[in-house]
Amino acid sequence: AQTVTQSQPEMSVQEAETVTLSCTYDTSESDYYLFWYKQPPSRQMILVIRQEAYKQQNATENRFSVNFQKAAKSFSLKISDSQLGDAAMYFCAYRTLYGGATNKLIFGTGTLLAVQP
């Protein structure tokens, strides 16, 4: 079974600075998706960035980028030029590429990010 581990329960960053959130995962599959989701106090999960495991190039979305190390099973999120609105809980998630009967996401336990003005 696949597992996702986030070892940083809480992180803090100064506004305009850069922060990196860590995520490791375990799987025997060779093809899969990895995601970072943001969950503000409103509780709605918002997709931040997605990486397909078969793509070597790291995904980037504006101020958000990932460092995907497939051999090490590591998938970290870098937030550049942090803004107050980035403060939220961040979840790393895994999904198998060939879902078969299911397409479920497997989530880590989350990292609470605080942004200091």
Place this chain on the structure above:
Amino acid sequence: GAGVSQTPSNKVTEKGKYVELRCDPISGHTALYWYRQSLGQGPEFLIYFQGTGAADDSGLPNDRFFAVRPEGSVSTLKIQRTERGDSAVYLCASSKGRTNTEAFFGQGTRLTVV
């Protein structure tokens, strides 16, 4: 609707009571998922519908939990004989199809069993 809608937003019930949680997915989305998020944890998968049928219900914790999606749109998660351990946020998500599509989440229902 424009997004995934979940009602009620909050629900307080007494131990032993029956509750229903409703999810209205994005129009045209055939896939629908229920997740449960306990305090301080990430969401855990409960059940996945493709159309009207439950394609994967492996995450339902026991037979007190049941979900339906009779017309392939709105889904209802039903919990019988609620226990205090059922207290959590129940999230619903929908997506256009089975593979390679983004899942959109609702704002969840916070269930508190007292």
